[in-house]
Amino acid sequence: MILAALTALAINPRDMSFSPIDFDAPEPERWVTDNGMTIFFLEDHQLPVVTATMLIRGGQVYDPAGKSGLAEITAALLRSGGAGDRTPDQVDAALDFVGANISSNASKDALTVDMSTLKKDLDTVFGIFTDMLIRPMFDSAKTALEISNRKDRILRQNDDPESITRRVYYETVYQGHPYGLYPTLASIGNISRNDIFAFHRKFYSPGNCILAVSGDMTIDELNSLVGKYFSGWKQSGEKIEPVANAEMKYRPGVYYACKDINQAHIRFGHLGMDMKNPDRFAMEIMNYCLGSGGFMSRLTKQVRTSSGLAYSVGSYNYLRPLGGTYFSYCLTRADAMAQATTMMMDIIREVKKNGITAEEMEIARDAVINSSIFEYDTPSKIVTAKARLEYLGFPPDQMEKNIESYKAVTLEECNRAAQKYLDIDNIAIIITGNKELFDKPLETFGPVTEVSMEIK
Amino acid sequence: MLLLPAVLFAGEDLQFPVEEFTLDNGMTFLVVERHTAPVFSGYICVGAGSACERIGDIGTAHLLEHMMFKGSQEVGTTDYEAEKELMIKEDSVWAKIDEAMQRTRYIRLNEPDKLEGHLQYIADLEAILDSLSAAGSKYVVQNEFDQIYSRNGAAQFNATTGYDFTYYYVSLPANRLELWFNMEAGRLLKPAFREFFTERDVVSEERRQSVENSPDAKLFEQLIGTAFIAHPYQIFWEWQSEENNLTRDDLQRFFDSYYIPQNISVAIVGDVTLDEVKEMAEKYFGRMPRGNEPEPIYTVEPVQPGERRVTLEFDANPAVSIAYHKTSFDDPEEPVFSIIERLLGEGRTSRLYKSLVLDQQLCLDVSAYTFPGNNLGDLHNNVFCIDAYPKEGVSIDRVEKAVYKELGRLSSEPVKENELTKIKNNIDADFIWGAYSNMGLARNLARAHRLAHNWRFLSTARDKLLAVTPDDIMTVAGKYFTKENRTVAILVPKEKGGEQ
Numbered sequence: 001m002i003l004a005a006l007t008a009l010a011i012n013p014r015d016m017s018f019s020p021i022d023f024d025a026p027e028p029e030r031w032v033t034d035n036g037m038t039i040f041f042l043e044d045h046q047l048p049v050v051t052a053t054m055l056i057r058g059g060q061v062y063d064p065a066g067k068s069g070l071a072e073i074t075a076a077l078l079r080s081g082g083a084g085d086r087t088p089d090q091v092d093a094a095l096d097f098v099g100a101n102i103s104s105n106a107s108k109d110a111l112t113v114d115m116s117t118l119k120k121d122l123d124t125v126f127g128i129f130t131d132m133l134i135r136p137m138f139d140s141a142k143t144a145l146e147i148s149n150r151k152d153r154i155l156r157q158n159d160d161p162e163s164i165t166r167r168v169y170y171e172t173v174y175q176g177h178p179y180g181l182y183p184t185l186a187s188i189g190n191i192s193r194n195d196i197f198a199f200h201r202k203f204y205s206p207g208n209c210i211l212a213v214s215g216d217m218t219i220d221e222l223n224s225l226v227g228k229y230f231s232g233w234k235q236s237g238e239k240i241e242p243v244a245n246a247e248m249k250y251r252p253g254v255y256y257a258c259k260d261i262n263q264a265h266i267r268f269g270h271l272g273m274d275m276k277n278p279d280r281f282a283m284e285i286m287n288y289c290l291g292s293g294g295f296m297s298r299l300t301k302q303v304r305t306s307s308g309l310a311y312s313v314g315s316y317n318y319l320r321p322l323g324g325t326y327f328s329y330c331l332t333r334a335d336a337m338a339q340a341t342t343m344m345m346d347i348i349r350e351v352k353k354n355g356i357t358a359e360e361m362e363i364a365r366d367a368v369i370n371s372s373i374f375e376y377d378t379p380s381k382i383v384t385a386k387a388r389l390e391y392l393g394f395p396p397d398q399m400e401k402n403i404e405s406y407k408a409v410t411l412e413e414c415n416r417a418a419q420k421y422l423d424i425d426n427i428a429i430i431i432t433g434n435k436e437l438f439d440k441p442l443e444t445f446g447p448v449t450e451v452s453m454e455i456k
Numbered sequence: 457m458l459l460l461p462a463v464l465f466a467g468e469d470l471q472f473p474v475e476e477f478t479l480d481n482g483m484t485f486l487v488v489e490r491h492t493a494p495v496f497s498g499y500i501c502v503g504a505g506s507a508c509e510r511i512g513d514i515g516t517a518h519l520l521e522h523m524m525f526k527g528s529q530e531v532g533t534t535d536y537e538a539e540k541e542l543m544i545k546e547d548s549v550w551a552k553i554d555e556a557m558q559r560t561r562y563i564r565l566n567e568p569d570k571l572e573g574h575l576q577y578i579a580d581l582e583a584i585l586d587s588l589s590a591a592g593s594k595y596v597v598q599n600e601f602d603q604i605y606s607r608n609g610a611a612q613f614n615a616t617t618g619y620d621f622t623y624y625y626v627s628l629p630a631n632r633l634e635l636w637f638n639m640e641a642g643r644l645l646k647p648a649f650r651e652f653f654t655e656r657d658v659v660s661e662e663r664r665q666s667v668e669n670s671p672d673a674k675l676f677e678q679l680i681g682t683a684f685i686a687h688p689y690q691i692f693w694e695w696q697s698e699e700n701n702l703t704r705d706d707l708q709r710f711f712d713s714y715y716i717p718q719n720i721s722v723a724i725v726g727d728v729t730l731d732e733v734k735e736m737a738e739k740y741f742g743r744m745p746r747g748n749e750p751e752p753i754y755t756v757e758p759v760q761p762g763e764r765r766v767t768l769e770f771d772a773n774p775a776v777s778i779a780y781h782k783t784s785f786d787d788p789e790e791p792v793f794s795i796i797e798r799l800l801g802e803g804r805t806s807r808l809y810k811s812l813v814l815d816q817q818l819c820l821d822v823s824a825y826t827f828p829g830n831n832l833g834d835l836h837n838n839v840f841c842i843d844a845y846p847k848e849g850v851s852i853d854r855v856e857k858a859v860y861k862e863l864g865r866l867s868s869e870p871v872k873e874n875e876l877t878k879i880k881n882n883i884d885a886d887f888i889w890g891a892y893s894n895m896g897l898a899r900n901l902a903r904a905h906r907l908a909h910n911w912r913f914l915s916t917a918r919d920k921l922l923a924v925t926p927d928d929i930m931t932v933a934g935k936y937f938t939k940e941n942r943t944v945a946i947l948v949p950k951e952k953g954g955e956q
Binding site: 010011012013014016018019021022023025046047048049080089092093095096097098099100116118145148149151152153155156159160161162259260261262263293294295296300301304305306307308309310311312331332333363366367369370371372373374377378 | 490492525593606609610611627629631635651654658660661662665669739740772804810814820845848881888891893
């Protein structure tokens, strides 16, 4: 570590310059077991701990028709329903006793099980981890409780305005697609214990799995554990049918969710680009300047800093395996709903028409490239990132490729992306609030549909 | 500068030498060198938070925290002198607006024919204020502070206003260490409270989204406001009415009183060397003048003489929050409370979760925690809280009874050894995980130092926890989990119509 030569007089921080970051991140080991499970591993002896993430092909998009919620319930019961020779209470007791954590989740596109433990308890905890994956019990009483609690949560789904806005947005923009489906009392009611076993059998299979491990152990220790606990695991052999990409099925316009609050929660957008679209780098840089770059972005500068209309405001280019979405959002006081919405749309139209400036672009590029080190500054982050890349079908050196792509982005490409991908005239505008308090009628922004708040 | 020898931050196999030094002006730095990757985290803990505010100026600490992102007299401006002149003019126009607004009610009462002209006078002043802001904005390099950090690769860049303390933190590539010192010294020595009037509005929106329209937060605000009748901890989040009328002078007074070097603890963890940190600390912060010791908070919350109950009507499903008064961080009974908190609320085998969620199936979820709850404890007597969300069809009354039954067990049945061992294992594990990330370790060190004036409190607090006995738990539970010591806040659906 070279001691930086300190400047004799303190200069303005804006004039300080630094050499680019040079970091050779360690490369993980990667191998595939006989039964088809991929493993990424890096040693990390800094602390006597071990962490692991298992990514499993599956997710909520594979919920059968009329049974929305099956993936989430199956994932939750992996953790809470008992595993191997241990009853649910025994699993909880074993993990809590040593302060270890295992969590099991189902997102739209993936199933994950995460594990963290002190090194000294690794054998026990890894054993429970594999029992959950291979031989979950789905205890009847716990299954009934999980289903009952899911229903109770659905009954609470309109308590918080932001969760209403988010849900209505995805339901609208992804109409007719699994990305737009949310569990209902009816769909949860259709789920049986057999369905849960079937879902588990189909998806939780070694050939569908990528395991990312790092911690205070050697590769020999890991191999030994994997052999001990995973080698008997057989492939399910069930084919996973691909799910179609999302298509636009919504009518552009306003979708109003009535809730008597003193703010308007606004979220508007449209379907977005493919996850592997080569224009995504230019789009990301452009959007950093428009709305995702926090205080650097035009949306935040104008709507928050200059106008004081919002604390939360921005835009996001959300890339997803089955079709992305581009949206902008703002939480503002009710009597500024129209003022804030108009301001945001004007800013977006301005960028679509005239693009961003070279100066803005360079700041965004520096920010994105220089902060990227925080995606791989620990062994745990590295193995998890590599596992995710493989899960999503990217090559192993995609992170390095991303940096090269960001470096190569030109102003012209950014502005072309703005013209092409900001589809401001075909948006669904979700507004949650009390329209009696708004400064202008909802019709200002297009034909209005009032969304039913009835819970089914 | 006062140098202390490196001390191991140790437990089991965990060893990180923590270096400590204090500048002549009293500012303390804690440094842990970790060279795995060329990054570091910097964590500044200022010994003042919202509990230091006075009635009438509620919101000062939070608004000041926002102002600290506006840059300094160097960063965020092209001409500070020109800006300063305009800011002084803005403040005097605001003073006129303020004074005129106070007169409005008397004009309405006594000279109603003059009211329209008076309101126009206020509107004209507001227009002048707007034009002064517009003029000032010509000199502003908007959000430049964030921009400089962001383009240099900052991550986790944010701040938090607490009740006892306020925290400023960021992670950066390691070769930006001097940038960090330059930037932080700039805003701590020569801040600039620019874009003041719009930022008051931003803070109002934050309150709306975080409290007024959030059922959980709004319930909690009622709970805390009812449990405390004297101590500043009673204010969960600033009141709109006071925050809207804060002035730059209010913030400057608070800043001058509390943002002084003796009152600031800094932790830097990552790919840095002690020598370079010492050199830069002296260069950038050595010149920060010592301040007068700020006035302490003398208020002691009086012992609660009977149960307090409060209801929130809101368009949401039922919930109940319960608070019991408890001890401050260095009280001998505090470690026992920490154990009780874990017994009741940590993990699926915790008393409350197991009983109310799993076995009796009364609640969707239940949690137990301390408020304000700075991980190692709070400066003043605070509260232990339990939140519970009933399942459909389960009454709040049933949930309350079930909670009190569990609390009662703690004072009548000694905790079994196995359960206590579980808790102690978790304490040991948390100690190790607390050092997992640079930011996490920096945070724990800085907060421990500010709280106890000794970062080793991280270890000594833990040692005290490990010494708690089953008898201690019964005694403390019996003493504090009483009806008269509890406050209960209940969320019920909105009633329609008037009194029945």
